[in-house]
Each structure stands twice: as structure tokens, then as C-alpha cells.
Amino acid sequence: MAKRIDVKDLNIFYGKFHAVDGVTLAVPPRSVTAFIGPSGCGKSTVLRSLNRMHEVTPGARVEGKVLLDGEDIYASSVDPVEVRRTIGMVFQRPNPFPTMSIRDNVVAGLKLAGVSNRKQLNEVAERSLRGANLWAEVKDRLDKPGGSLSGGQQQRLCIARAIAVQPDVLLMDEPCSALDPISTLAIEDLIGELKKDFTIVIVTHNMQQAARVSDQTAFFNLAGVGQPGKLVEIDDTEKIFSNPNQQATEDYISGRFG
Amino acid sequence: MIGAMTEDSGQSGGRAGVRRPGDSIFRALTTGSGLAIVIAIGLIGIFLLIKAVPSLVADKANFLFSPDFITTDPTNLKFGIRDLFVVTVLSSLVALVIAMPIALGIALFLTHYAPARLSRPFAYIVDLLAAVPSIVFGLWGAQVLGPTLEPFETWLNKVFGWFPLFANGNIPLAGAGTIFTVGVVLAVMLLPIITSVTREVFRQTPVMQIEGALALGATKWEMLRTTVLPFGRSGYIAASMLGLGRALGETVAVLIILHASPKPSGFSLFDGGYTFASKIASAASEFSQPLPTGAYIAAGLVLFVLTFIVNAAARSVAGGKVHK
């Protein structure tokens, strides 16, 4: 199911503000790509334009192409709702639906897609919760509200919710930034598991995390306040962290930034 | 918020003995105003009770279940609140049934469908409805809306007359001075109340949740159903209850629109008659003698209790939201 993503000369705007300039990159299937870079350089913005969440913000728009296995998700014939069904997203803060039960949270996407068979939903819920390493902790309270879990559990619930619909790609925007080290480790392990089935793009501020989980790393930077963010380079993670092509990347990674 | 509070208590608790005059004065003022309200409400209640009890004792009819309200002869009081209660509740419920879905639609439209440029002015227009004096609504209801609704009400009565609510009323339908018409007018008066509160609650739906739904591939309507509506539900219900409280007490508009009837209420929407409030207002000239006056005060007390219950219900619904 995993698909590749090719971004071609993507320019992203918030109204008149040019937030990201000319990004071109490729994400192979069944791999983890990490986005790193200083705050405000447009990592989230690029990530959100990969599943057309960017345009949810009033006035936001993009120019350029994002190809999912060769098909432009911004083509005029493409329905953004369909795009988001095939490209899932996990947010920085866990955002389960607070009043829905844990089980209903997991299968919310399936229900939206029209699946109503109780047995099938239960199966998917279990499979997804197992996939998100959460099954053991919640199997006895699937009917409790999603808001009753701890932050780390909620985040894994959100991951379960995202993988329940079997997306082609999984986007994660700093999925561990609100979590303790143990939950973070659990999610990193999970990412390692998930990449067998999904194409994953993850934004992170944690260099070690990028080094640990990703196959390739993209470094974004911005020239100054009010300037658009740019992709400085993208390469194998090992290469980026040992011997990057650009001086700016090296400075950022070694903490000699700014 | 929490930080400010702990800091505050830390100051007053940590330096026990230090009393700032500003603090003491402010505390006395706020405590005083709080107490004043409670005392005022208590006194009003006691006043009403004292005035009502002699009349209730002199009442020759069953206060709760008699449809009569005859107070012309102070030595032979015969009054009951059955019809006042029925007319009040029926007209308010009609208003609620009409206003609730429309207000919900307007609130959703304003928060999630209207273009940003249109949303503000449109919200302003809806809010303006609240500024129209109820006497104007009354005139409009009696002169314009009633005659307009008359054919529709006649049709309803003819086709659905077998259903008790649409059965023949106790007044002729000409001019449609009916509970139904009053309900429609009250609905218009409730719209701004319910809409404005609901709109604000909907606006506060966390963006994170909205995006969570959209990222799962929810259409706009599905997003509204999974996030905004559950989030705003209790606020919407509380707003409707507040509106109901307002409808129960509306006086002038009802007085102008609703035709009086010599016959008791038959629980039909095409009845005429009086609500608690309009009955009391209509009899203001009788208030020179204590016993007849007491009869109306007793009716007022019942309205007071009814409104109080509705408001308490609204608060408990809204409070449930805060504690969730």
C-alpha cells in the first residue's frame, strides 16, 4: 500500500506571505524521512501541504506539484477529502475526539469511509491498537472516552486512528514533543515497525530522534525573519549527520546555529 | 490563570497578618454585592408569598387545576392557573421547536460556511433582532404575521385536526390570534439569544480537533458532526433553555397577539387565552384591591418558579460542560 511522494518546486503561501520557497524532494515508499530545521522555517507547512491540510487555513495556498505515485494531489480533479483518506496525519499535540470512546476513536476514519460492520470495526480497532502498541493498556476499557488516557497513550491512540484506515503515507508533526522519554521511545519503536507498511514523514526538533528513526533527513532553514523557508538539503540520514554537503546543515546539527 | 491564583494565595497566606486596606475594602464590597443579590431575591420571594397567601386561602376554586380566573368579586375569588400554565408552556415550546433548529443552522452557517466578510455583518443583523422592542414584535405578530399565517393554520387544523395539538381551538381562527402564532413570534425573539451563545460555543471548538477530523478524511459536514456539534452541544442546549426562560416571561407581544377566549383551553395550538405574564399585565387595573391582586401575585409566583427551574436546568447543562 505504501506509495512514494515526489514534491516538485513547491511554493507555499499564507495569504500574501510566502512561507516556503521552491521545495523539491522525493520520499521513497516504506522509508522514514525526517524534516529538521529551526523554528519557523516551514517544516509543518511543507508537511501539511503533503496531504492538503495546508489549505484548511483561510487564505492559504500552494503552487507546484505534489505527486503521490506519480499522480498530482493538487490536480483540479482531485478531492482533498480523498487525499486525506490516503495520507494520514498525526499532530504535535494528541487530539483524540474527547467524547468518543477509545474504540470509536480508532475506527472514526473507517466509519467516515462508510464501514459500519460491527465485527469488521472491532477487528480493525484491535489490529490498529496492537499496531500502535496500545492494545495491552486499553483492551479492558475500549468503551472509556479517548480523553481519559494519558498524553502518551493519547498520542498512540491518534497513531492507531491514523493507521486504521490503512493510509498510503503517514505524516507526523513532532509526534513526541509533548511526551516523556519512555513514551517517546515507544513511539520511535513504533515508527520503526510502521515503516514496513507505510511511507512515513516526520517533523522533529530532536536530532537524536531524527538520527535514530529516519532513513533520510531533510534540513530546512530560513534566511531571516519574514523570508521564505527553504530546503537546504536532503540526503541519507547517516550522511547528513556525519558529513553534510552544506555548511549550514553542519552548523545546525552541531549546535553552532545562528 | 492557575499561576495567578497560586501566586495570589501565596501572598495572602505566606504573609499572614499583613492586611492590605485595598484588599479588605474590595472584599467587603464584593461580598456585600453578592449578599445584596441573595437578600433581594429572598425578599422578593417573601413579599410575593405574603401577598399571595391570603388570596390563596380565599380561593374558592382549585388553584392548580381550575381553568377559571375570576377575581371581579373579592368576596368570591375563583382562580386557577391551569390554562395560564398550558398556554404559557405550549407557546414557549412551539417557539423552541421552531427556533432551535433555525438557530443551530444560523450558528453553523456563521461559524463554518459563511465567508469571513459576510459572517460579521450577518451575525450583527441577527443580534439586532434582540434589540427590537417586544411591543413591535407584538404589533407585527397581530397585524402582519397572524393574517399571513391564518390560511396555513386553517390548513393544519383541517388536515391534522385529529391530532389534539391541531384540534379546533377555543377561538375562531380569523386573524390567527392563536398560541401557534404567538409561538412563531416568540421563536423570532429567541433566535438571537440562542444563536449568539451557540455561535460563540461553536467558535471555541479546538482547531486541533477540527484538523484531526479533516486529516482523517472527513468532509466538512462530517467534521462538524464529529467535532463541532459534540463540543457545542451542551452550550446549545443551555442557550435554548435560556431562550425558553425568556419566552415563558414574554408579556407585551403575547398580550397583543393572543385573542382572549371565554372557553377553557383544550390543549390545542389554535387556542387563545392568556399566559401568566400576559394575564397579569392585562389585569393591572384591578390591582387596587388586595385580594384580587394577591391572586395575580400567586400566578406570578408560579411563573417565577417555572422560570427558575428552567434556568437552573440550563445552568446544570452548561455546568456539566465545564466539569467534563
Ligand SMILES: Nc1ncnc2c1ncn2[C@@H]1O[C@H](COP(=O)(O)OP(=O)(O)OP(=O)(O)O)[C@@H](O)[C@H]1O
Ligand atoms: N496559519 C498561519 N498563518 C500565517 N502564517 C503562518 C501560519 N502558520 C505558520 N505561518 C508562518 O509560516 C512560517 C513557517 O511556519 P511553520 O509552522 O511551518 O514552521 P515550523 O518549521 O513548523 O516551526 P516549528 O518548528 O516552530 O514548528 C512561519 O513564518 C510562520 O509564522
Ligand SMILES: [Mg+2]
Ligand atoms: Mg511546526
